[in-house]
Each structure stands twice: as structure tokens, then as C-alpha cells.
Amino acid sequence: xxxxxxxxxxxxxxxxxxxxxxxxxxxxxxxxxxxxxxxxxxxxxxxxxxxxxxxxxxxxxxxxxxxxxxxxxxxxxxxxxxxxxxxxxxxxxxxxxxxxxxxxxxxxxxxxxxxxxxxxxxxxxxxxxxxxxxxxxxxxxxxxxxxxxxxxxxxxxxxxxxxxxxxxxxxxxxxxxxxxxxxxxxxxxxxxxxxxxxxxxxxxxxxxxxxxxxxxxxxxxxxxxxxxxxxxxxxxxxxxxxxxxxxxxxxxxxxxxxxxxxxxxxxxxxxxxxxxxxxxxxxxxxxxxxxxxxxxxxxxxxxxxxxxxxxxxxxxxxxxxxxxxxxxxxxxxxxxxxxxxxxxxxxxxxxxxxxxxxxxxxxxxxxxxxxxxxxxxxxxxxxxxxxxxxxxxxxxxxxxxxxxxxxxxxxxxxxxxxxxxxxxx
Amino acid sequence: xxxxxxxxxxxxxxxxxxxxxxxxxxxxxxxxxxxxxxxxxxxxxxxxxxxxxxxxxxxxxxxxxxxxxxxxxxxxxxxxxxxxxxxxxxxxxxxxxxxxxxxxxxxxxxxxxxxxxxxxxxxxxxxxxxxxxxxxxxxxxxxxxxxxxxxxxxxxxxxxxxxxxxxxxxxxxxxxxxxxxxxxxxxxxxxxxxxxxxxxxxxxxxxxxxxxxxxxxxxxxxxxxxxxxxxxxxxxxxxxxxxxxxxxxxxxxxxxxxxxxxxxxxxxxxxxxxxxxxxxxxxxxxxxxxxxxxxxxxxxxxxxxxxxxxxxxxxxxxxxxxxxxxxxxxxxxxxxxxxxxxxxxxxxxxxxxxxxxxxxxxxxxxxxxxxxxxxxxxx
Numbered sequence: 001x002x003x004x005x006x007x008x009x010x011x012x013x014x015x016x017x018x019x020x021x022x023x024x025x026x027x028x029x030x031x032x033x034x035x036x037x038x039x040x041x042x043x044x045x046x047x048x049x050x051x052x053x054x055x056x057x058x059x060x061x062x063x064x065x066x067x068x069x070x071x072x073x074x075x076x077x078x079x080x081x082x083x084x085x086x087x088x089x090x091x092x093x094x095x096x097x098x099x100x101x102x103x104x105x106x107x108x109x110x111x112x113x114x115x116x117x118x119x120x121x122x123x124x125x126x127x128x129x130x131x132x133x134x135x136x137x138x139x140x141x142x143x144x145x146x147x148x149x150x151x152x153x154x155x156x157x158x159x160x161x162x163x164x165x166x167x168x169x170x171x172x173x174x175x176x177x178x179x180x181x182x183x184x185x186x187x188x189x190x191x192x193x194x195x196x197x198x199x200x201x202x203x204x205x206x207x208x209x210x211x212x213x214x215x216x217x218x219x220x221x222x223x224x225x226x227x228x229x230x231x232x233x234x235x236x237x238x239x240x241x242x243x244x245x246x247x248x249x250x251x252x253x254x255x256x257x258x259x260x261x262x263x264x265x266x267x268x269x270x271x272x273x274x275x276x277x278x279x280x281x282x283x284x285x286x287x288x289x290x291x292x293x294x295x296x297x298x299x300x301x302x303x304x305x306x307x308x309x310x311x312x313x314x315x316x317x318x319x320x321x322x323x324x325x326x327x328x329x330x331x332x333x334x335x336x337x338x339x340x341x342x343x344x345x346x347x348x349x350x351x352x353x354x355x356x357x358x359x360x361x362x363x364x365x366x367x368x369x370x371x372x373x374x375x376x377x378x379x380x381x382x383x384x385x386x387x388x389x390x391x392x393x394x395x396x397x398x399x400x401x402x403x404x405x406x407x408x409x410x411x412x413x414x415x416x417x418x419x420x421x422x423x424x425x
Numbered sequence: 426x427x428x429x430x431x432x433x434x435x436x437x438x439x440x441x442x443x444x445x446x447x448x449x450x451x452x453x454x455x456x457x458x459x460x461x462x463x464x465x466x467x468x469x470x471x472x473x474x475x476x477x478x479x480x481x482x483x484x485x486x487x488x489x490x491x492x493x494x495x496x497x498x499x500x501x502x503x504x505x506x507x508x509x510x511x512x513x514x515x516x517x518x519x520x521x522x523x524x525x526x527x528x529x530x531x532x533x534x535x536x537x538x539x540x541x542x543x544x545x546x547x548x549x550x551x552x553x554x555x556x557x558x559x560x561x562x563x564x565x566x567x568x569x570x571x572x573x574x575x576x577x578x579x580x581x582x583x584x585x586x587x588x589x590x591x592x593x594x595x596x597x598x599x600x601x602x603x604x605x606x607x608x609x610x611x612x613x614x615x616x617x618x619x620x621x622x623x624x625x626x627x628x629x630x631x632x633x634x635x636x637x638x639x640x641x642x643x644x645x646x647x648x649x650x651x652x653x654x655x656x657x658x659x660x661x662x663x664x665x666x667x668x669x670x671x672x673x674x675x676x677x678x679x680x681x682x683x684x685x686x687x688x689x690x691x692x693x694x695x696x697x698x699x700x701x702x703x704x705x706x707x708x709x710x711x712x713x714x715x716x717x718x719x720x721x722x723x724x725x726x727x728x729x730x731x732x733x734x735x736x737x738x739x740x741x742x743x744x745x746x747x748x749x750x751x752x753x754x755x756x757x758x759x760x761x762x763x764x765x766x767x768x769x770x771x772x773x774x775x776x777x778x779x780x781x782x783x784x785x786x787x788x789x790x791x792x793x794x795x796x797x798x799x800x801x802x803x804x
Binding site: 117185281282283285286304307308368370371403408412 | 790
């Protein structure tokens with residue numbers, strides 16, 4: 001039974017005077033033992049209730065308080081609610097949001113040895129919001145790198161934080177428990193996940209999927225080639241519109257899904273891929289492995305790089321690169337520059353805006369023109385390269401986009417064409 | 426029948442071609458088909474079988490099929506798919522095959538069969554389940570051979586065969602390439618096979634001994650191998666498994682005295698187990714197209730009817746387009762040295778050169794434009 005109905009019955013039976021419940025909202029479920037149990041989506045429900053005080057399950061009081069502040073009244077049993085409503089006992093204190101993640105150290109980029117190119121790509125991805133594809137043999141550090149992306153992303157804005165909170169609240173207590181309200185979320189569904197689990201939906205209870213749980217954060221798809229093709233193709237709309245429109249027979253919802261996509265995969269089933277002579281995969285096996293990656297999906301990756309296994313010398317104490325804190329500061333500076341252009345990050349730049357603030361240097365334009373004429377760069381690829389080049393320029397702290405930035409942007413998407421020969425740049 | 430789509434006039438076919446196709450459609454093995462035509466004109470042979478009086482068909486096994494309906498079906502198929510019919514002994518039968526012991530008595534073709542007359546021919550064959558290495562080598566050999574004026578013969582199947590054909594078609598100029606099908610010309614095929622057949626029809630020829638509108642049987646693929654072996658002066662096996670089908674082609678080639686060559690592969694790669702064994706057994710090792718050209722030259726010595734292969738193609742990679750390569754700065758050279766011979770990841774190039782990623786990128790673009798570097802499975 002729901003708590004509001006129970007209270008309604010009590011009022012109707014004149015156990016509770018009607019005056020006690022004036023301008024009071026109730027959220028929660030009632031157990032058979034009289035306990036008030038949390039329901040999913042408390043944060044959104046509380047935000048929708050126009051009342052002076054809102055009684056919520058004690059377990060969900062922290063998230064409710066972030067939305068509704070001092071109007072929240074936690075309760076753990078129905079007896080407690082009745083007593084407090086009659087003024088015979090004080091309301092319980094609002095619990096503070098547990099922050100389990102802050103106890104665990106966020107993985108730091110310092111742990112990554114070598115991998116100059118991959119580290120650079122990670123930094124560009126974070127600064128410009130460019131989707132990143134990592135292709136490399138097992139043990140080349142794809143997962144290690146991807147899990148460190150969150151650490152170099154800037155903190156959420158208060159608005160974003162609230163959005164994230166409401167999505168995670170709607171997904172249930174387990175999701176909210178793993179959330180650190182200020183930091184961007186990180187979601188890494190296994191490739192066995194169903195389409196509903198990834199994009200959202202469900203029969204009786206429409207639940208946000210992993211892509212919405214990654215809203216304003218990072219969606220990491222390890223073993224990209226192993227995901228079912230429908231799941232991968234379902235990503236195309238949110239990647240484009242930052243929203244997932246879940247349509248089911250009995251319900252339809254739009255859920256926010258603006259995430260930074262990081263894909264990781266082996267170059268071929270055996271994983272030895274590009275190294276000549278070591279790969280034992282036949283052409284048929286390779287094609288079957290890559291078949292699920294449609295060209296439109298691969299097109300969404302602004303950055304795609306091939307990873308080799310790190311050198312032994314690097315692993316046994318080579319010079320460490322910059323720490324996440326140092327890289328994160330550079331990312332924040334670059335994002336501030338993008339915000340001056342009126343976008344959250346450079347991946348959202350419109351083409352007219354790319355033409356606007358910083359024009360291409362003559363030799364950069366000449367390089368792009370030669371690539372366009374030789375057919376190794378498509379019109380769509382051109383805009384992506386220009387956005388990435390803008391991010392590189394922002395990170396380098398140079399005013400205009402020059403040949404260096406454009407050449408680097410071109411290089412950092414080259415791995416994609418090696419993967420699927422049909423895909424142009 | 427007035428509403429049926431108009432077929433081209435079957436008067437275009439001579440009686441010899443009509444009955445030749447009909448005999449092939451009876452479903453006899455190649456040897457039996459040869460006996461049907463031994464001492465008979467095609468029309469006579471057909472009549473004899475239809476009456477149960479042919480000496481090669483004493484049990485009248487083929488009498489039941491030798492009816493006008495069979496003839497009509499195959500003629501319709503021939504006209505519909507636009508293939509030409511060549512009957513052994515006819516003027517347009519390819520002379521390259523005519524002398525063979527196990528010659529197909531009736532041959533169906535698209536493209537220009539006469540184009541392969543007088544040219545040296547090399548079969549480039551191998552497994553369907555090829556690796557990237559094998560596909561690369563097959564394509565490279567196909568291109569090099571076609572440029573040097575050697576007809577590339579192969580089997581049209583996906584894998585090594587298709588890569589060899591594609592390589593030969595990719596040569597800017599040179600000899601035609603010939604595909605030998607193990608199915609009829611109008612058999613169901615995948616999109617890439619259809620495209621390959623069309624390309625070969627335009628620049629080369631496609632042969633099959635199975636009439637259109639007749640279903641193939643798996644053993645035809647083995648029979649097809651003898652046609653490739655009979656056509657080729659040299660048979661190059663690029664990749665082949667331990668007991669791969671390409672070994673049929675090899676034994677057929679050995680039986681005809683053709684040279685057998687094989688591309689060595691990794692001793693750990695199952696796709697090279699067959700080729701490496703061929704090398705142990707004395708096949709000519711093939712490192713590049715020059716090795717094949719030498720073998721072809723030796724194979725056609727003393728054959729004045731065959732033009733020897735032309736000069737080997739210029740070594741190194743082809744240069745890109747006509748754009749004049751800009752001057753290369755010393756640090757471009759440094760990046761070029763860092764590239765090495767094997768494909769390298771961007772990471773490796775950055776490390777070896779010791780330059781910043783931005784500089785390496787600019788240099789790689791310049792090198793690629795100058796045709797000195799190539800991006801394919803890494804730089």
C-alpha cells in the first residue's frame with residue numbers, strides 16, 4: 001500500500017484530524033509491518049510536489065533534501081508519521097547523502113605509464129567532449145585509460161548535479177548509493193546488457209538505462225564489438241540529440257542522455273590484430289567481429305586511436321606523465337574557452353561557429369583541402385576534424401587553429417579507417 | 426507466350442552451340458561429356474543419346490534427360506545470362522585449354538576469352554579463410570603480375586582468390602585476369618562476388634563448365650581446379666591450410682608439368698600450414714612478384730606462342746597522384762626513419778622520433794602526400 005493512501009484512510013476514519021495533513025505531501029510505500037519504504041524517483045516526485053512539507057521515506061531523505069531542502073520530513077514507520085503529524089513527537093533528522101566513492105581513491109592518470117598518444121587523446125576527449133574509440137590488443141591499457149577519464153572531467157554544475165541526481169533517483173536506491181553528487185557519473189555496462197538495460201525502458205516500471213545514468217558523465221563500452229547490434233544502433237539517437245526517447249506500448253518518456261562515449265575494442269577476435277605475423281584470425285573471422293559496428297556509429301567517434309602494449313621499461317618505472325589534477329586543470333581551462341564561444345564544449349560547436357571565432361591558418365586550410373581533394377576526408381569528417389583541432393588549439397593555448405592542430409586531429413582519428421576499410425575519414 | 430519477356434533471338438546460337446550446351450546440361454561428368462562428343466557433332470550426339478543409341482551411354486542413363494525441355498531451359502539460361510558457349514574443336518574454343526588431357530568439352534564464358542591467348546598465365550590461389558597477411562600478398566601479386574603482362578587466373582571465391590583478382594583489376598594497365606567458376610554463371614552469389622564477376626567480364630573473362638540454369642554440386646569446385654591448373658603456366662599458392670582445397674590445384678598442376686610456387690608464412694599460422702609444407706616438398710618460394718615472374722619466364726621458355734612477361738614493375742610503392750611532393754624538412758626525415766619497415770602505431774612513431782605529437786602529425790601528412798608513408802593497419 002502507498003503511504004499517501006494510508007494517510008488518506010486514517011484521515012477519512014478520523015484517526016487523524018484533517019488539519020494535520022494540510023499542505024503536506026507524502027511519498028513512499030508501506031510495508032506490512034508498518035515501515036515506510038523508499039520508492040524509485042523520490043527526487044523527481046519531491047520536485048513535482050507543491051507543499052509546505054513533504055514526508056519521504058527516511059532512506060531517501062538525503063536525495064529529497066537536495067531537491068526540496070528544509071521541506072523534507074523523513075519517516076521510517078507509519079506510526080512515526082502519525083505521531084509527528086499530531087505533534088506528539090519531533091520529525092527525524094534528514095540523513096546526509098552517503099558518499100562511498102569519495103572514500104575510494106579515484107584512479108589517477110599517474111598510474112598510466114607511457115601511452116603518450118592515448119593520454120593526449122584522453123585529455124582532448126575530456127576537454128572537447130569528443131567521443132573516443134580505443135583499439136588495442138588485450139593488455140594495452142584500454143580499460144585503465146577509460147576509467148581515468150572521469151578523474152580529469154570538471155565538476156558538475158549545480159543544475160547538472162540536480163539532473164543527475166533525479167535520474168539516478170529514478171533508477172532506484174542502488175544507483176543513488178553509488179553516486180557522488182558533484183562528480184560526473186561513470187557508467188560501464190557489460191556487453192551482455194540488454195537493450196532495455198542500456199537505453200532504458202521496462203514493462204511495469206520505466207527505468208532509465210545506463211546511457212541516462214551516464215548523463216553528464218562518461219559511458220564506457222568495453223568490448224564494443226561484442227555488444228548486440230540493436231544496442232549499438234540505439235546509441236545513435238542519443239549521441240545526436242542528447243536525449244533518449246523511450247517509446248513503449250503503455251508509456252513514453254524522454255530521458256536526458258548527454259554522455260561522453262568511450263568505446264574500447266580489440267582490433268580482431270584474437271586481439272593481436274595489427275601486429276603483422278602474430279594475428280591468427282582469418283578474414284572471415286575479422287569481418288564477423290567488426291560486422292556489428294555500423295559506419296554511422298563509427299562516424300560518431302571524433303577520436304580513434306590504436307594502442308600498442310606499453311614498453312617494459314615504461315612499466316618498470318619510466319617517467320610518469322602528468323597527474324589527473326594537472327590534466328584536469330588544463331581541461332577546465334579549455335572548457336572555459338569553449339564556454340566563451342557559447343557552447344558547453346567544442347564538440348557542440350556549430351559549423352558557423354567554427355568559422356566564427358578562430359579561423360584556420362592558410363597552411364591548415366591547405367592541408368584540409370588536399371585531404372578533401374584526395375578523397376581521404378569526407379565533408380562530415382571535415383567538421384569533426386575542425387572541432388577536434390579547435391580543442392587541441394585550446395589545450396595548447398594558441399589563438400588560431402594551425403597546421404599542427406589539424407594534422408594532429410587527422411592523426412587521432414586514423415585508427416578507425418584501419419579498422420573498417422570502407423569507412424572514410 | 427506473347428506476354429513473356431522477349432528473349433534475345435535464339436537464332437543467334439549455332440546448332441553446335443545449342444546442342445553443346447544441351448549435352449553439358451545432361452549432368453554427365455566431364456570425362457563422359459568428352460566421350461559424348463568424341464567422333465560426334467553435338468547435334469548428332471544429342472540425337473543419338475535421345476534415341477538411346479550413343480556408344481558412350483550404353484545403359485541409356487542420359488536418355489531420359491535428352492528431351493527438348495532440357496534444351497529449351499539451358500538455351501533460355503544462356504541467352505538470359507548472356508554467356509558465350511565454346512565447344513571443344515570449335516573455332517573460338519580457347520587454345521590454351523584445347524590440348525589438355527581433361528579438357529572441358531563445353532565451356533561457358535563471359536568477357537573476352539580471346540584476350541588470354543598468347544599471354545603467360547599464372548594462377549594465384551589459396552584459402553577462403555585467409556589472414557590479412559595472405560590477402561595483402563595475394564592482392565600485391567595480382568597487381569604486379571597484371572602490370573608485367575601476366576594473366577592472373579584464379580577461382581573467384583572470397584579470400585585469396587578474390588584478393589588476387591582485385592589486385593589484378595587494380596593495376597592501372599596490363600594483362601586481363603581470368604576467373605574460373607565452380608558454379609554456373611547465373612548461380613546465386615554474394616554482392617561482392619557479383620561485383621567481381623562484372624568487373625572481370627569487363628576486363629578479362631570468367632569461365633565455367635557448368636551451363637546456366639543448372640545447379641552446381643560441390644565436386645565441381647574440385648573439377649574447376651583442374652581447369653585453373655590447365656590454364657596456368659605457374660600456380661602460386663598464397664595461403665592454404667593443412668588439407669586445403671588449393672592442394673587439388675597443386676596436384677593437378679604437377680600432373681601437367683606446371684611450376685608450383687608457394688608463399689611462405691608464419692609457422693604458427695594454420696592458414697600457412699599447407700603452403701609451408703609445399704615449400705618443404707620443393708615448391709618455388711615466392712617472396713615477391715619478381716619471384717613469380719622469374720618462374721613464369723622459365724616456364725614459357727621455348728614457347729614462341731607465349732609472349733614472355735614484361736619488365737618487373739618498379740620497386741617500392743606507387744607514388745600518389747600527380748601532386749608534386751613538397752620539400753621534406755630534416756625532421757620529416759626523422760619521422761620517416763622512425764616509421765621503420767613494419768607497420769607501427771602512432772605511439773611508436775612518436776617515441777622513436779622523440780618529437781611532439783603535433784610535429785609528428787604534420788610530418789606524417791607530408792610523408793603520406795609524398796607517397797613515402799602509407800596508413801594501413803598502422804603507419
